[in-house]
Amino acid sequence: MISPHKPDHRRRVGVERSQKTRAHILESAVGVFALKGAHAPVIDDFVRAAGISRGTFYNYFDTTHALLHATIEWLEDDVFGSMEPEAAAIPDVALRLATATRMYLRWAAAHRRWCAFVTHVPQIGTLARRRLLRDLRDGQKSGVFRFPHVQAAHDLAAGIVAQAVQRMAATPRAAARTDEVVHVMLQGLGVNPAELQRVMAASIPVSARPAKSASLFKTGSND
Amino acid sequence: MISPHKPDHRRRVGVERSQKTRAHILESAVGVFALKGAHAPVIDDFVRAAGISRGTFYNYFDTTHALLHATIEWLEDDVFGSMEPEAAAIPDVALRLATATRMYLRWAAAHRRWCAFVTHVPQIGTLARRRLLRDLRDGQKSGVFRFPHVQAAHDLAAGIVAQAVQRMAATPRAAARTDEVVHVMLQGLGVNPAELQRVMAASIPVSARPAKSASLFKTGSND
Amino acid sequence: MISPHKPDHRRRVGVERSQKTRAHILESAVGVFALKGAHAPVIDDFVRAAGISRGTFYNYFDTTHALLHATIEWLEDDVFGSMEPEAAAIPDVALRLATATRMYLRWAAAHRRWCAFVTHVPQIGTLARRRLLRDLRDGQKSGVFRFPHVQAAHDLAAGIVAQAVQRMAATPRAAARTDEVVHVMLQGLGVNPAELQRVMAASIPVSARPAKSASLFKTGSND
Amino acid sequence: MISPHKPDHRRRVGVERSQKTRAHILESAVGVFALKGAHAPVIDDFVRAAGISRGTFYNYFDTTHALLHATIEWLEDDVFGSMEPEAAAIPDVALRLATATRMYLRWAAAHRRWCAFVTHVPQIGTLARRRLLRDLRDGQKSGVFRFPHVQAAHDLAAGIVAQAVQRMAATPRAAARTDEVVHVMLQGLGVNPAELQRVMAASIPVSARPAKSASLFKTGSND
DNA sequence: CATGAATGAGCCTTCATTCAT
DNA sequence: CATGAATGAAGGCTCATTCAT
Numbered sequence: 001m002i003s004p005h006k007p008d009h010r011r012r013v014g015v016e017r018s019q020k021t022r023a024h025i026l027e028s029a030v031g032v033f034a035l036k037g038a039h040a041p042v043i044d045d046f047v048r049a050a051g052i053s054r055g056t057f058y059n060y061f062d063t064t065h066a067l068l069h070a071t072i073e074w075l076e077d078d079v080f081g082s083m084e085p086e087a088a089a090i091p092d093v094a095l096r097l098a099t100a101t102r103m104y105l106r107w108a109a110a111h112r113r114w115c116a117f118v119t120h121v122p123q124i125g126t127l128a129r130r131r132l133l134r135d136l137r138d139g140q141k142s143g144v145f146r147f148p149h150v151q152a153a154h155d156l157a158a159g160i161v162a163q164a165v166q167r168m169a170a171t172p173r174a175a176a177r178t179d180e181v182v183h184v185m186l187q188g189l190g191v192n193p194a195e196l197q198r199v200m201a202a203s204i205p206v207s208a209r210p211a212k213s214a215s216l217f218k219t220g221s222n223d
Numbered sequence: 224m225i226s227p228h229k230p231d232h233r234r235r236v237g238v239e240r241s242q243k244t245r246a247h248i249l250e251s252a253v254g255v256f257a258l259k260g261a262h263a264p265v266i267d268d269f270v271r272a273a274g275i276s277r278g279t280f281y282n283y284f285d286t287t288h289a290l291l292h293a294t295i296e297w298l299e300d301d302v303f304g305s306m307e308p309e310a311a312a313i314p315d316v317a318l319r320l321a322t323a324t325r326m327y328l329r330w331a332a333a334h335r336r337w338c339a340f341v342t343h344v345p346q347i348g349t350l351a352r353r354r355l356l357r358d359l360r361d362g363q364k365s366g367v368f369r370f371p372h373v374q375a376a377h378d379l380a381a382g383i384v385a386q387a388v389q390r391m392a393a394t395p396r397a398a399a400r401t402d403e404v405v406h407v408m409l410q411g412l413g414v415n416p417a418e419l420q421r422v423m424a425a426s427i428p429v430s431a432r433p434a435k436s437a438s439l440f441k442t443g444s445n446d
Numbered sequence: 447m448i449s450p451h452k453p454d455h456r457r458r459v460g461v462e463r464s465q466k467t468r469a470h471i472l473e474s475a476v477g478v479f480a481l482k483g484a485h486a487p488v489i490d491d492f493v494r495a496a497g498i499s500r501g502t503f504y505n506y507f508d509t510t511h512a513l514l515h516a517t518i519e520w521l522e523d524d525v526f527g528s529m530e531p532e533a534a535a536i537p538d539v540a541l542r543l544a545t546a547t548r549m550y551l552r553w554a555a556a557h558r559r560w561c562a563f564v565t566h567v568p569q570i571g572t573l574a575r576r577r578l579l580r581d582l583r584d585g586q587k588s589g590v591f592r593f594p595h596v597q598a599a600h601d602l603a604a605g606i607v608a609q610a611v612q613r614m615a616a617t618p619r620a621a622a623r624t625d626e627v628v629h630v631m632l633q634g635l636g637v638n639p640a641e642l643q644r645v646m647a648a649s650i651p652v653s654a655r656p657a658k659s660a661s662l663f664k665t666g667s668n669d
Numbered sequence: 670m671i672s673p674h675k676p677d678h679r680r681r682v683g684v685e686r687s688q689k690t691r692a693h694i695l696e697s698a699v700g701v702f703a704l705k706g707a708h709a710p711v712i713d714d715f716v717r718a719a720g721i722s723r724g725t726f727y728n729y730f731d732t733t734h735a736l737l738h739a740t741i742e743w744l745e746d747d748v749f750g751s752m753e754p755e756a757a758a759i760p761d762v763a764l765r766l767a768t769a770t771r772m773y774l775r776w777a778a779a780h781r782r783w784c785a786f787v788t789h790v791p792q793i794g795t796l797a798r799r800r801l802l803r804d805l806r807d808g809q810k811s812g813v814f815r816f817p818h819v820q821a822a823h824d825l826a827a828g829i830v831a832q833a834v835q836r837m838a839a840t841p842r843a844a845a846r847t848d849e850v851v852h853v854m855l856q857g858l859g860v861n862p863a864e865l866q867r868v869m870a871a872s873i874p875v876s877a878r879p880a881k882s883a884s885l886f887k888t889g890s891n892d
Numbered sequence: 893c894a895t896g897a898a899t900g901a902g903c904c905t906t907c908a909t910t911c912a913t
Numbered sequence: 914c915a916t917g918a919a920t921g922a923a924g925g926c927t928c929a930t931t932c933a934t
Contacts, residue, residue, distance in 0.1 A: 018893080021893090021894095039262060039263070040262075042927080042928060042929080043928075043929065043930090044928075044929095052894080052895090053894060053895045053896060054895080054896065054929090054930085055893085055894060055895055055896070055931090055932085056893075056894055056895075058929095058930075058931090059893065059894080063929085064929090147403070147406070147407045147410070148402075148403040148406050148407070149400050149403040151390070151398075151400050151403065151404075152387075152400050152403035152404045152406065152407045153407055154386075155383050155386040155387045155390060155404055155407075156379070156382075156383045156386075156404075156407045156408065156411060158382075158386050159379075159381075159382030159383040159384070159385055159386030159387070160378050160379045160382040160383065160411075161382070162382055162385070162386065163377075163378040163379075163381050163382030163385065164375075164378045164382070167374070167378060175374075177372050177374045177375050179371075180370070180371040180372040180374065180375035181374075181375045181378055181379075183370070183371050183375065184370045184371070184375045184376055184378075184379045184411045184412070184413075185379065185411065187370070187410065187411050187412075187413060188379060188383075188407045188408065188410050188411020188412075189407070189410075189411075190407075190410060240913095240917095240918065240919095241917090241918070244918080244919085265902085265903060265904085266903075266904070266905095267902090267903075275919080275920090276919065276920045276921060277904090277905085277920085277921070278905095278906090278907085278918095278919065278920050278921065279918075279919055279920070281904095281905070281906085282918070282919075286904095464914080467914090467915095485708060485709070488906080488907060488908080489907075489908065489909090490907075490908095498915080498916090499915060499916045499917060500908090500909085500916080500917065501910090501911085501914085501915060501916055501917070502914075502915055502916075504908095504909075504910090505914065505915080509908085510908090593849070593852070593853045593856070594848075594849040594852050594853070595846050595849040597836070597844075597846045597849065597850075598833075598846050598849035598850045598852065598853045599853055600832075601829050601832040601833045601836060601850055601853075602825070602828075602829045602832075602850075602853045602854065602857060604828075604832050605825075605827075605828030605829040605830070605831055605832030605833070606824050606825045606828040606829065606857075607828070608828055608831070608832065609823075609824040609825075609827050609828030609831065610821075610824045610828070613820070613824060621820075623818050623820045623821050625817075626816070626817040626818040626820065626821035627820075627821045627824055627825075629816070629817050629821065630816045630817070630821045630822055630824075630825045630857045630858070630859075631825065631857065633816070633856065633857050633858075633859060634825060634829075634853045634854065634856050634857025634858075635853070635856075635857075636853075636856060686896095686897065686898095686934095687896090687897070690897080690898085711923085711924060711925085712924075712925070712926090713923090713924075721898080721899090722898065722899045722900060723899085723900070723925090723926085724897095724898065724899050724900065724926095724927085724928085725897075725898055725899070727925095727926070727927085728897070728898075731926095732925090
């Protein structure tokens with residue numbers, strides 16, 4: 001060993017480069033998944049998109065599925081993570097759910113490529129669903145939501161959002177009707193008309209800006 | 224003169240055998256699609272499931288996609304076709320939609336393999352959706368449904384049913400909660416409580432029995 | 447046995463039909479070979495061209511190669527057989543070879559599809575070559591041909607004809623230059639100018655008309 | 670800073686290996702084509718002959734036809750390219766054509782496997798034919814060649830050489846008679862006897878040695 | 893760590909051949 | 914004899930994976 005500093009320096013440089021390469025692969029992968037779906041892409045697609053070699057790909061991911069899951073996680077952190085704090089800060093459960101859903105659907109409407117991605121990759125959203133269940137139970141307890149079973153309420157909320165996103169992906173130029181969707185959702189959860197009126201009139205936080213993926217999905221809104 | 228019956232007889236026999244083989248491949252294919260999804264299966268899967276040779280497969284279908292579409296068509300005719308007449312006979316639009324949905328979800332709950340199939344093959348159901356749209360517009364006009372936009376109402380109805388079916392496929396032993404699902408669906412469409420009570424109390428026609436596929440999907444109910 | 451005549455009658459009818467089917471397959475096959483070459487066609491091509499079933503094909507030929515050879519034989523009999531008697535009747539060897547070659551090349555020029563066929567199927571012509579060798583030796587003995595070795599002379603005569611036919615196949619609209627080809631051929635065989643003049647001035651028998659295949663290859667002449 | 674030599678070195682090594690493999694496949698392919706013809710061989714034949722895997726084959730050639738064309742090009746460069754300069758240096762056109770043809774046929778006689786190859790792959794030789802046409806026209810202008818049409822002369826020269834090579838391939842142990850073939854060829858082109866004598870008496874350059882393919886085709890001469 | 897040539901298993905497709913009717 | 918559905922061997926092609934450099 002010539003210098004005791006070198007190994008550490010090398011390691012640090014290595015880790016930095018490693019993280020950067022990994023992030024670079026993930027970024028490129030989103031575009032590939034959005035374009036070709038969750039299962040069609042082959043390793044070469046990612047290799048080409050990222051401008052790396054086959055060998056390098058295997059240094060970071062074992063299979064395309066591993067990459068898919070890493071990509072989903074990475075995006076969820078970003079998309080939901082950027083909206084969650086805003087919504088979580090709202091104490092009123094009906095307003096919270098309404099606002100979170102409106103935020104998400106508006107963002108989706110403005111990023112139709114994202115709609116295509118989640119339509120192709122249904123595994124996405126588990127994180128959001130856990131929060132949804134909690135909100136539904138809270139709302140049921142407090143009496144603002146009225147439904148015969150939380151399972152059915154969950155089917156309603158999860159189903160309508162998924163369906164709306166699918167529709168946006170299928171008809172990219174049509175109006176998104178996001179607030180109308182949230183309206184019937186709340187109606188289905190048993191929110192009374194006055195309350196419904198109130199929560200839909202609330203303004204939406206403006207700061208909802210997923211950082212990493214915004215540019216990847218940015219297309220244009222028809223809200 | 225050779226007997227004039229012979230050639231005809233030969234042809235008839237050939238056609239019969241051909242039809243039988245085709246039907247046999249379709250029947251086996253349903254199970255494969257339900258198990259592996261719409262795109263994952265390879266020709267060998269169908270070949271093995273049907274107990275035929277590769278060559279025979281190609282005598283009937285060029286690609287797995289051609290088989291998929293043939294299978295969808297074959298099943299839709301059967302499943303929806305068997306329930307439609309029953310439901311169509313009901314003049315009251317709310318009762319009609321409620322009953323049709325209850326029938327379908329009960330049947331799905333009793334045939335969990337069907338749930339897996341439609342979950343994996345989302346193209347299914349276009350036939351049913353067209354009728355759904357008509358019913359929604361009718362109900363809106365007559366005032367029994369109240370929602371801000373038919374698109375949102377459609378997302379609600381289509382989404383909640385799809386989501387319920389997916390849930391049944393994912394948790395085969397859990398209770399299906401079919402009527403609760405229909406309850407929140409109608410609530411979301413703006414049906415008033417008294418009306419809701421009434422239509423949900425109605426009895427369901429018992430004759431809904433898809434012929435071809437019943438045995439293929441029969442598993443057991445947790446309604 | 448009811449009648450002693452029946453079996454014979456049946457056999458005769460059978461043989462007749464059999465011969466007819468065989469000839470029908472051969473006729474159709476010529477077109478297929480001319481179009482697709484000697485090796486590319488598959489059994490289905492012949493089956494389709496003849497309007498018969500696969501099974502019937504196998505009743506007459508085991509492989510496409512067997513059919514190819516049968517077709518060659520069938521055509522050679524026809525094409526060469528129709529010209530040979532005319533030429534064989536000429537006692538003068540130089541005139542005989544010249545006239546036979548002129549006849550063949552003119553016929554080939556008028557049937558370009560035939561040129562394509564023999565270009566694709568080089569096995570053809572063995573019959574003609576045996577006569578060629580005999581003529582060459584005769585002419586050498588009688589002094590009208592002068593060449594250092596009969597093998598070389600054969601290469602010359604066989605080569606130039608094959609090449610000319612290939613050229614006609616390759617450039618179907620160009621002039622065939624049949625007599626010029628025969629001219630240099632005879633020159634190469636050492637025929638002296640006066641003799642050459644004489645034999646090329648002779649008229650060609652008009653009756654050279656292959657019967658079976660004429661219509662199959664008929665295209666148009668650019669002699 | 671990482672050593673700047675490394676990436677370049679890696680690339681250079683990769684390119685070298687790649688070139689070697691490609692050349693290796695081409696070398697092995699010649700034998701396969703010579704043995705089985707231009708169209709009969711399947712990818713496995715080349716894979717086995719080269720001792721590589723199917724995948725590797727596809728890294729270099731998409732189809733057997735692509736390989737065929739690459740092989741032809743590769744050999745033509747070699748075989749004709751090695752003889753052309755020698756012959757082109759001869760100013761006298763009759764002597765040039767005679768010597769070039771004698772060189773080629775002798776070489777062919779000494780490499781019978783080559784004869785088999787060109788017999789099976791008739792596309793070969795376009796390069797040589799262009800020069801042939803030029804020589805024929807030159808000789809006709811200068812009066813040393815006498816023939817009624819250059820097309821016929823070309824058929825003669827190209828046809829006799831092709832035929833001689835085919836014969837050598839068909840009867841590998843027989844005498845090649847190369848000079849006798851050239852003799853009748855010149856006679857056919859109208860070269861007068863004295864001139865013919867002269868050009869055939871000339872000595873042949875000894876240096877005609879195709880480099881790449883010599884060992885591939887070397888078999889033994891029967892000139 | 894990065895590279896990309898080499899590998900071979902897996903899947904797709906064609907087509908000669910058989911055989912019950 | 915004629916028919917054509919069924920067969921499966923043969924060949925084509927893709928792509929995940931390995932490994933020497």
